[in-house]
Amino acid sequence: MPDPNSQKDLAAAVPFESWGRYPTYPAKITSLNWQSDYAPAIAHLHQGGALPVGMGRSYGDSCLLKDGNLLVTTGMNRLISFDPETGDLTAEAGMTLAQILDFAVPRGFFLPVSPGTKYVTLGGAIANDIHGKNHHVAGTFGRHVTQFELVRSDGTRKICSATQNEDWYAATIGGLGLTGFISWATLRMKPIVSRNIDYEGIQFHGIDEFLDLTKQSHNIEYTVSWVDCASTGKNFCRGVFMQGDHSTKPTPLIISPEPKLVFPFDAPGAALNHTTVSLFNTAFFHKQIHKRVVALQDYEPFFYPLDKVLHWNRMYGKGGLLQFQYAIPWESAREGTIAIMQAVAKSGLASFLAVLKAFGDVPSPGMMSFPKPGITLALDFPIKADKTFPLVERLADMTCDYGGRLYPAKDAAMTAPQFQAFYPQWEEFARFRDPLITSSFWERVTGDKLPL
Numbered sequence: 001m002p003d004p005n006s007q008k009d010l011a012a013a014v015p016f017e018s019w020g021r022y023p024t025y026p027a028k029i030t031s032l033n034w035q036s037d038y039a040p041a042i043a044h045l046h047q048g049g050a051l052p053v054g055m056g057r058s059y060g061d062s063c064l065l066k067d068g069n070l071l072v073t074t075g076m077n078r079l080i081s082f083d084p085e086t087g088d089l090t091a092e093a094g095m096t097l098a099q100i101l102d103f104a105v106p107r108g109f110f111l112p113v114s115p116g117t118k119y120v121t122l123g124g125a126i127a128n129d130i131h132g133k134n135h136h137v138a139g140t141f142g143r144h145v146t147q148f149e150l151v152r153s154d155g156t157r158k159i160c161s162a163t164q165n166e167d168w169y170a171a172t173i174g175g176l177g178l179t180g181f182i183s184w185a186t187l188r189m190k191p192i193v194s195r196n197i198d199y200e201g202i203q204f205h206g207i208d209e210f211l212d213l214t215k216q217s218h219n220i221e222y223t224v225s226w227v228d229c230a231s232t233g234k235n236f237c238r239g240v241f242m243q244g245d246h247s248t249k250p251t252p253l254i255i256s257p258e259p260k261l262v263f264p265f266d267a268p269g270a271a272l273n274h275t276t277v278s279l280f281n282t283a284f285f286h287k288q289i290h291k292r293v294v295a296l297q298d299y300e301p302f303f304y305p306l307d308k309v310l311h312w313n314r315m316y317g318k319g320g321l322l323q324f325q326y327a328i329p330w331e332s333a334r335e336g337t338i339a340i341m342q343a344v345a346k347s348g349l350a351s352f353l354a355v356l357k358a359f360g361d362v363p364s365p366g367m368m369s370f371p372k373p374g375i376t377l378a379l380d381f382p383i384k385a386d387k388t389f390p391l392v393e394r395l396a397d398m399t400c401d402y403g404g405r406l407y408p409a410k411d412a413a414m415t416a417p418q419f420q421a422f423y424p425q426w427e428e429f430a431r432f433r434d435p436l437i438t439s440s441f442w443e444r445v446t447g448d449k450l451p452l
């Protein structure tokens with residue numbers, strides 16, 4: 001993704017890529033630095049419609065608009081107010097979760113829900129109604145957004161909350177940026193007294209041990225598992241169950257240091273293959289020498305281990321990667337997860353990062369929110385033209401057969417019939433779409449294209 005802060009309005013289209021680096025589409029990029037920049041930007045659209053975007057940390061094409069106009073919000077990153085009594089923090093939508101943490105942690109507050117990277121904006125977190133390791137107790141991010149302002153391309157402004165413009169609130173949370181421009185939002189933060197997490201890592205062998213650990217940990221705030229998707233036989237579905245709570249022992253609440261490591265180059269396409277991933281998985285599994293490890297861990301490595309190396313997506317080479325994340329409901333979650341993991345292991349296309357978690361039953365506020373109670377598995381595959389797309393299409397069909405759905409924020413491949421089966425409410429949602437806003441994802445999965 002180009003650095004949005006280094007450019008003003010660009011007359012010519014430039015290639016723009018999301019975190020998965022696939023697909024890459026040309027778009028005209030306009031930086032929004034003030035909330036008032038939106039009205040003129042949308043009034044003077046180049047052809048092709050527009051899409052507000054944040055840090056481009058979605059993996060596929062939900063933050064892309066081929067030959068259209070991307071309105072990049074990261075220059076709009078001011079804090080508007082903070083109430084230490086309630087923890088209510090109001091900020092412009094381009095503020096990142098990293099910037100929010102830098103402000104809030106020294107004051108004894110933390111994010112109510114955090115994804116696996118802190119380099120996402122408040123607007124992006126709302127538009128995908130993101131989830132974190134505490135989904136089973138806290139639900140999605142949108143549940144903690146008490147209000148926001150939505151600006152439509154006709155200039156109308158709506159304050160949206162659970163009690164005001166409720167239908168727009170529900171459509172915009174998880175609404176993929178399509179209902180309009182979120183200019184600012186209020187997030188209810190949670191109090192902490194320490195940067196540390198009381199961490200426990202537990203090895204497991206097989207899905208049933210994973211499910212037992214999930215049951216035992218229902219009172220623990222954060223749970224997530226790394227799982228080995230390359231092994232078969234006795235090592236099938238082995239993994240490390242990681243759980244933790246914020247430490248209640250007070251320690252100094254200092255700001256995190258800036259990451260210093262940068263992945264320096266685009267790795268050759270063949271660097272990540274079944275052999276290297278299997279070697280990594282074996283090393284990772286045995287890194288934890290004992291079955292159970294207890295430690296006090298800083299929140300940075302606990303929540304954001306990948307953020308330590310900037311541009312780590314270059315590891316997949318210039319061709320990029322396909323992410324694939326499903327949620328399958330409890331009725332078929334065990335069976336579906338085994339079948340999908342077997343299909344991955346047999347495919348010879350190993351996933352380097354495989355994350356398994358149980359979603360809880362806290363309802364999501366968004367009409368199009370992805371999580372549902374059951375199991376979610378996130379996988380990533382380096383793109384090998386002849387193998388990756390057929391595999392991912394098959395896995396998406398299996399997800400459908402098991403009553404699950406895929407996460408649009410991590411998708412570049414689901415077909416229109418698959419999307420429409422996963423999200424049957426999509427036509428009702430489409431009534432809320434702003435007529436000048438669209439995305440390459442939306443055009444792909446609905447066939448609904450703005451006239452050029």
Ligand SMILES: Cc1cc2nc3c(=O)[nH]c(=O)nc-3n(C[C@H](O)[C@H](O)[C@H](O)COP(=O)(O)OP(=O)(O)OC[C@H]3O[C@@H](n4cnc5c(N)ncnc54)[C@H](O)[C@@H]3O)c2cc1C
Binds near residue numbers: 019054
């Ligand atoms: C390493 C890594 C780990 C991740 N872990 C998780 C995880 O654990 N859980 C999870 O749920 N997701 C996770 N994600 C996905 C990520 O959290 C989401 O894709 C998030 O939405 C990205 O935010 P962004 O600011 O980069 O938005 P972008 O990717 O730029 O845009 C995302 C969507 O938000 C819309 N949008 C952005 N700003 C606005 C605005 N002001 N008004 C209206 N719409 C707007 C865009 O139109 C687009 O539809 C992860 C991503 C990475 C790279």
